[in-house]
Amino acid sequence: MSKELAIKSFQAVGFPTSKMEEWKYTSLKNLNEIDWSWEELNLSVASIDGLQICTLQDLLNHSTEFKAKWEGKDPILEQNPLFALNAAICENPLVLWIKEGIQIEDAVHLSVFLKQDKNTAFQSKMIVFLEKDSSFSIIESANSQGETPVFSTFVQEVFLAEGAQFKYVKEQNLSDSCTYVDQTFVYQDSNSQADTFTFSLNGGIIRNNLHFYINGEQVVSNLNGLYVPGANQLMDTHSVVDHRLPNSESNELYKGVLMGQSTGVFNGKIFVRKDAQKTNAFQSCRNVLASQKATMNTKPQLEIWADDVKCSHGTTTGQLNEESLFYMRSRGISLAAAKTLLLLAFAQEVIDTIPFEETRKSISEKIIAKIEASNDLVI
Numbered sequence: 001m002s003k004e005l006a007i008k009s010f011q012a013v014g015f016p017t018s019k020m021e022e023w024k025y026t027s028l029k030n031l032n033e034i035d036w037s038w039e040e041l042n043l044s045v046a047s048i049d050g051l052q053i054c055t056l057q058d059l060l061n062h063s064t065e066f067k068a069k070w071e072g073k074d075p076i077l078e079q080n081p082l083f084a085l086n087a088a089i090c091e092n093p094l095v096l097w098i099k100e101g102i103q104i105e106d107a108v109h110l111s112v113f114l115k116q117d118k119n120t121a122f123q124s125k126m127i128v129f130l131e132k133d134s135s136f137s138i139i140e141s142a143n144s145q146g147e148t149p150v151f152s153t154f155v156q157e158v159f160l161a162e163g164a165q166f167k168y169v170k171e172q173n174l175s176d177s178c179t180y181v182d183q184t185f186v187y188q189d190s191n192s193q194a195d196t197f198t199f200s201l202n203g204g205i206i207r208n209n210l211h212f213y214i215n216g217e218q219v220v221s222n223l224n225g226l227y228v229p230g231a232n233q234l235m236d237t238h239s240v241v242d243h244r245l246p247n248s249e250s251n252e253l254y255k256g257v258l259m260g261q262s263t264g265v266f267n268g269k270i271f272v273r274k275d276a277q278k279t280n281a282f283q284s285c286r287n288v289l290a291s292q293k294a295t296m297n298t299k300p301q302l303e304i305w306a307d308d309v310k311c312s313h314g315t316t317t318g319q320l321n322e323e324s325l326f327y328m329r330s331r332g333i334s335l336a337a338a339k340t341l342l343l344l345a346f347a348q349e350v351i352d353t354i355p356f357e358e359t360r361k362s363i364s365e366k367i368i369a370k371i372e373a374s375n376d377l378v379i
Contacts, residue, residue, distance in 0.1 A: 006088030007038050013081045025265045025297045026207055026236040031179060034119050034149055041124040041152070043094040043110065050104045051136070052097040056127060059095055066097075066129050069159050073187060073213075082181055086123045086153045093125035100131040100161075107137035107167070107356060112154060114178060116146035126156045130164035130192075137167040139359055144178045153181045160192040162216065167195045169359055173366065174203035176233065183209040190216030190245075197354050198225040199363050200235045201370065211240045212250065214276075219248040226255050226350040228367055229262035229294075230374055236265035241283075243276040250280075255350050256287040257343050257367075258294035259374040267299045270313065274305040283313035288320065288346055290339070290374070340371045 015028035047053055060067050098104065114122055130136055144150055160166055166186075174180055180203050186194050200206045212221045227235040241250045256264045266285045287296045300313040320342050328338040347367060354360045 003038070003089050003091075006085055010081050010085045016081070022238065022267075025263065026205065026234060028179065028205070031151060036119055036121040036151065038089060038121045038123065040089050040091065041112070041114070041122040042092055043112065043124055043126060045094070045096070045108045045110050048104065048106065048108065050098060050102040051108065052099065054095050054097055056093055056095050059097055059127070059129060063097075063129070065131070065161065066159065069187060073157075073185075082153045083155065083183060086125060086155045086183075089123040090125035090155070093127050096126070096128045096136070098130045098134040098136045101133050103135045104137070107139045107169075110138055110140040112140065112142040114142075114144035114150050114152055114174070116144055116148040116150045116175070116177070119149050120151070122150065122152040124152070124154045128156065128158045128166070130160050130166055132161045133163040134161075135165035137355075139169045139356060140171065142170070142172045142174060142180065144174045146175060147177050149177050151179045153183065155183045156185065158184070158186045158194070160186070160188045160194060162189045163191045164189070165193050167355060169197045169354060169356065171199050171201065171359070171363060172203055172206055173201045174206065176202075176204045176231070178203050179205040181207045181209070184211065186210075186212045186221070188212065188214050188216060188219045188221065191218045192216065193220040193222075195222040195355075196224065198237070200225075200227040200229070201363070201366055203233060203235070205234045205236075207236045207238070209238045212242065214241070214243045214248045214250070215245060217245050217247040221248075221250040223250070223252045224254070224350055224353045226347055227264060228257045228259070228347070228370055229264060230259040230370060232261050234263040234265070237267070239268045240271070241269070241281065242271045242273070243279045243281060244273045245275055246277045246279070248276065248279055250282070252283040253350060253353070254285045255347060256296060257290055257347055257371070258287065258296060259290045259371070261291070261293040263294070264296040266297070266315065267301070268313065269301040270303070270311065272304040272306050272309055272311060277306050277308045279306060279309040279311065281309070281311040285315040287317040288343060289317060290320065290343060336372070340368060343371050344368060
């Protein structure tokens with residue numbers, strides 16, 4: 001489908017609205033009223049030893065293993081119209097290829113910068129293929145500036161062959177006029193491990209879709225995330241972990257600190273298929289409403305067709321602990337400082353999962369600054 005035809009097809013349907021179950025709390029209806037300029041955002045990373053950067057066609061032509069995976073992928077849920085539109089517009093996705101046995105120690109840095117000088121809808125795409133027993137890490141930073149409306153859909157498709165190890169840190173620090181939809185698909189073969197770390201720090205509307213497909217045994221999938229919306233910001237996380245074969249493990253840890261008149265959404269689905277015996281799947285979502293005006297919507301879901309599994313999911317939403325706050329105040333700590341310390345302590349569990357020290361420090365500092373800037377924190 002051509003770019004022009006894809007845009008016309010999308011315009012006939014429009015942006016997702018609250019009438020769609022998967023977008024119940026995150027309607028993008030207002031974006032239908034804007035005359036967008038649709039552009040592909042070309043991404044790039046520095047070339048380092050062991051990393052091959054190529055075109056999608058080159059990868060398909062030179063790797064029969066990847067071609068089979070690419071042609072055989074089958075997302076279990078119907079995606080919103082944005083996914084198909086992205087696929088049609090992004091003719092030059094960033095393709096990263098790590099060949100068998102290559103261990104890349106240093107993380108590659110990826111910058112997604114949305115320049116706002118007109119009403120632009122940016123589309124970007126990245127494909128990552130790790131061959132057998134290889135390892136690779138990405139630290140991604142998504143940024144935008146200005147008051148001009150901007151919309152972005154960023155799709156990543158990650159394929160892990162047997163024994164591959166992948167770490168992916170996402171930092172989303174966007175302007176209030178930005179609507180950002182991130183869609184991550186991870187396909188894992190036997191003995192592979194994927195660790196994702198998603199930190200939504202700023203943005204008018206941020207939607208993170210994470211879909212993990214476990215296609216082998218002894219697979220480990222770790223999904224970690226922290227969202228800190230303030231003012232009138234909305235941050236939404238939808239995750240799907242699909243256990244298809246036996247003896248695999250998934251762990252989800254998500255936390256939210258909600259300030260101002262913000263809204264948070266978490267919808268986490270775990271599927272354990274009939275053949276996926278001996279599966280361990282755990283999901284936790286905990287939230288603190290640091291403002292009387294903040295709202296949190298949670299919907300954990302667990303569907304199990306196997307009978308020999310260990311699975312759990314849970315979600316909590318509350319406010320700052322009064323006793324802890326009183327104790328800190330009695331030790332001479334100011335009210336504002338006490339609230340900041342308690343909220344940071346709550347978030348620290350997720351921050352500590354980041355395997356890169358400089359990134360941990362940078363994200364901690366930004367979260368502290370945002371909490372300190374909020375003037376409506378409550379007990």
